Amino acid sequence: MALFGEKKQRTYCHRCGDRVKKLNYRGQILRSKYCGRCFCKKIEDGRTCQWPRVNLVIPWCAEHLRCQAGGIDGGRCDRAVKENNPEKYKFCADTHNCAQSDCVYARLPDRPYCAEHLCSSPGCRDPRRGGPYPFCLKHTCQHLYCTSVVPGDSDPSSPWRFCETHRRCSRNGCSRRCHMRDSGSAANFCGEHYCQWVDGCGEERAAGAEGHWGRHRCKEAGCARGIAAYEGWYCREHECDMMECRYPKLVGDYCHSHTCQRRNCKKEARMDGFCDNHQRCEVPGCKEDRLVEGMKKHDRCDRHRHGSCQAGGIRPCSNRVVEGTHYCEDHLCGFRLCGNAKLFGCSYCEAHKCPVANCQELRQSAGVAYGGRRMTTTMGFQPLVAGYCAQHSCRHGGCDSQAMRDQFFCAVHKCSTHGCMSEGTNSARGGSAACDAHYRGQGSSQGFFSHFQPLPQFAPRPAFPFANDDFQGSFGSPDDFRPVGFDPLLR
Template sequence: MTRYSDYSDTHSDDSRNCLIEGCKKKHAFAQFVDTKIYSKYCYKHTCGKTGSISDGYHCPIPKRESDRYCTEHMRCGESGCREIGEYPGKPGDEYIQWFCARHRCTMPRCPERAHNRQQQRCLRHFMKCTVAGCDRPCHENRDGKLDMFCAAHYGSYKTENKCIWPGCTRRKPGYDGKYCLDHKCELLDCEKSRDPKGAGKLCTLHRCDIPSCPKPIADPKIPDSHHCIDHTCNTRLCIEPRQSGSDFCPSHRCRSPHCRFEARFSKGYCIERHGCSYPMCFNSRSASLGVLSDRCEEHQIPRARRSSAADMPDPSKWERRRNRYSDDVTEAMRRREKEREQRDQPYDPYRYPNWDRYLDD
């Protein structure tokens, strides 16, 4: 198991100091079982690129404190190129050779070296001609996009196989469609062209009707669906667009201003904050002295009557009922206690002359 030094800022006065002038920190080291291999520099000046143990493991070239590697290991991997950069990985990641923009694969997030100068792509992303038996690279169109054929086979196909998009010279993927992959609607089953005014990759039929939204409609199978999920009413089975500032359409949003909850009934109020809690009531809650109730004024009348002093029950009547119930419970407990005492006493024929008749049972 390999263990590395803690790279602390502890200064040392011995001979194992960093060789950078003015730096008095200890040398960095890597420990392999019982062997320590020291670097010529401290952690802040030691290059992150390591080698074999027989070669000293550490890079002999120092680095700046703000960099992870020395200038030699930050140089472009293309022979003769003097560009300097650094692979944008996380600290502690394995070293990967860096390539500049002229010699790196043009595929997004690919750090590999470009293999073909025409396409500027690595071997993994290299695109060959789609003609059977042809290994030539695909032809690059004037707009920078790659065609489906190489330069040799580019003009050998009929013009009816070309994309009909104005100014496009690429080939369409099949004989049933009219547009190439860059100008065809992104949905597989749609052969229409992309919306020329939109920023997305969809046709006008499958793109959200909001002008600045490039997302597809919520359900392409429904003819009346014209908005994406983010702009469609959140009510189940509703495909109407949302109202501005709400998650629901005008029919399903709460009528109260600035409320984002769903209405209990169509064009009504929400049950969470603004609708009357009485069953099947469409009214809003009433507010008395600034306090919002959970019911409307119409359904608060019976509650107000029950709270009046005239309709309240007689307190003395409830007191007599409570005392009578308490006496019944006390008498029942006393009777059960007396029966338990009689069962625990020994048999006395003089006290209980008729006791023997229970023994026959």
């Protein structure tokens, strides 16, 4: 406070040099080092800004007029705030302030509007329609009071300018609402004109088709069903059942490439063109099918798995061999435990055929009715048999000699009486070989056939026991061999 009689010290403007008077700004008495034409209008804590205004027209200093948004390299933006009014705006109009009129918020990165005024459709840079609409004009349904989003990239008159609820059929002249699919999405056409393809086609159905567009209609002649897959050409009934194959079925459930190449087989083919039951034999050069026995599938064909018949001849036999032998059914000896090849024109091998010329019957063995020699065996089922067949063997027990012509016994065991077919006696009679009847002198009175015991029309088929003592019983029943006819009078 100045003393009585002292003059008050005057203050002059630090910018223009004019005398600084008391500043009355909006009813406040302010103290400043600038005059009323040079002071910055930014008031803080009852004091004016320490910097002068930019010019007489803009009543703000350069610091308060500067945009508050960050600039390049972490600094501040050098532009002035919008409308040069730092009391209302904080950001420059060109880069950082929302482009919406009277909006004071900063715009979003790479967008001209703030989050409150930018269209909510992803990627859109346009402002919202205003009011309750969260989207811009082109992304908002054209139906009155509808706020739903639409694609926005179609013509204003297109049905796509409406949402799925209010969309109209895209067919010219049709004003029906679009069909709503089971998934909740709307088709481009009404229920009468939309394509019913399962994956949601947006095209119009073809004329005469069962609800499908021409591209989604089965290409099979006369079929109006839809295709089974988007990249396919045929419906489920006419398309190959192989996964991802789009070719038509041939005869069964597969196309030509996926059907077994074996004639009349309709099963699925593998990489080599044949099904599991018709795979080629793994032997190089063999074109036969692999052997399938029930549910078991072998790697080789029947011939290469069991071997080929080794019978010789002009034409080698390639038939399947009998298990455990080297010959097929046609060339194997008729005796079921023999592994030798049969003789030409005969049913038995040399070891089992009767030694009598032109006789093709099976030899008898010891222990069988009417005699014969015991059969012995070696490894590999190659029996060594002696004796003769039932017609040519001596009926004396244990004898392996051939019976005499028109007789039942050999020369040693037949009755010594001429014409008698009975067996000589086994009793000691001083070396006599006559039968009992002729020994008593009764043979002449009872005729030639007095002691004749005719054989049955079919002799029993002999069974051959092993010589090995470990094997008990015979090799089979009489039915294992074909019947042998016998008539001694016809020899």
